[in-house]
Amino acid sequence: xxxxxxxxxxxxxxxxxxxxxxxxxxxxxxxxxxxxxxxxxxxxxxxxxxxxxxxxxxxxxxxxxxxxxxxxxxxxxxxxxxxxxxxxxxxxxxxxxxxxxxxxxxxxxxxxxxxxxxxxxxxxxxxxxxxxxxxxxxxxxxxxxxxxxxxxxxxxxxxxx
Amino acid sequence: xxxxxxxxxxxxxxxxxxxxxxxxxxxxxxxxxxxxxxxxxxxxxxxxxxxxxxxxxxxxxxxxxxxxxxxxxxxxxxxxxxxxxxxxxxxxxxxxxxxxxxxxxxxxxxxxx
Numbered sequence: 119x120x121x122x123x124x125x126x127x128x129x130x131x132x133x134x135x136x137x138x139x140x141x142x143x144x145x146x147x148x149x150x151x152x153x154x155x156x157x158x159x160x161x162x163x164x165x166x167x168x169x170x171x172x173x174x175x176x177x178x179x180x181x182x183x184x185x186x187x188x189x190x191x192x193x194x195x196x197x198x199x200x201x202x203x204x205x206x207x208x209x210x211x212x213x214x215x216x217x218x219x220x221x222x223x224x225x226x227x228x229x230x231x232x233x234x235x236x237x238x239x240x241x242x243x244x245x246x247x248x249x250x251x252x253x254x255x256x257x258x259x260x261x262x263x264x265x266x267x268x269x270x271x272x273x274x275x276x277x278x279x
Numbered sequence: 280x281x282x283x284x285x286x287x288x289x290x291x292x293x294x295x296x297x298x299x300x301x302x303x304x305x306x307x308x309x310x311x312x313x314x315x316x317x318x319x320x321x322x323x324x325x326x327x328x329x330x331x332x333x334x335x336x337x338x339x340x341x342x343x344x345x346x347x348x349x350x351x352x353x354x355x356x357x358x359x360x361x362x363x364x365x366x367x368x369x370x371x372x373x374x375x376x377x378x379x380x381x382x383x384x385x386x387x388x389x390x391x392x
Contacts, residue, residue, distance in 0.1 A: 257362055
């Protein structure tokens with residue numbers, strides 16, 4: 119087993135449409151990377167911030183199916199849900215994604231699994247929302263760090279102007 | 280217009296022309312006229328956009344100098360890039376956990392190492 123050096127996640131915040139694009143390469147073939155996304159037990163092992171544990175509440179990963187998972191930290195629970203719009207083995211997953219704390223906000227997510235040969239895969243994920251304000255809130259609301267910290271820091275900076 | 284500072288910053292940056300102005304100011308101060316030049320909009324329209332950026336704390340204008348150049352408040356703007364970087368890092372951490380999951384998965388039938 120050789121370990122090729124995996125490139126770090128690239129992020130691209132689109133200027134024209136409220137979209138975030140992430141690109142990452144894996145030292146595993148598309149079948150494996152795909153399976154780690156569609157098998158709920160495997161998915162729960164890596165999804166979400168480290169400080170939260172993921173519980174799968176419903177999982178029907180096929181075209182037209184839906185999902186719900188809950189992430190917990192102590193007494194805090196964060197629920198996420200959506201539908202699988204298109205699931206094409208080893209190639210493509212198109213799904214919706216909603217944080218239940220903001221039920222009116224929905225992201226359209228597209229995951230493309232690209233075979234790079236040599237047992238490697240490039241994964242490109244795009245998240246599209248319906249306004250720049252929502253997109254930016256989405257970027258800032260990393261729950262692990264909390265938007266609160268961001269607010270406080272911004273307040274401090276603004277206070278010095 | 281939302282009252283909290285964060286929403287003001289995001290609302291200010293939600294307009295492509297304003298984002299473009301901010302990007303240009305990142306390479307140095309400019310007067311309103313200089314800023315307006317590349318766009319097919321009036322100087323008045325550019326002034327309006329600047330006011331939005333100013334109210335969000337993203338730019339400031341010197342009261343003293345006659346030309347009143349517009350200055351990017353880099354600290355506020357850096358916060359945005361910091362948040363984007365933090366978002367990226369969180370994704371990278373998640374994908375490193377996925378790396379571990381992938382390396383622990385048994386190979387499929389007939390798959391060669």
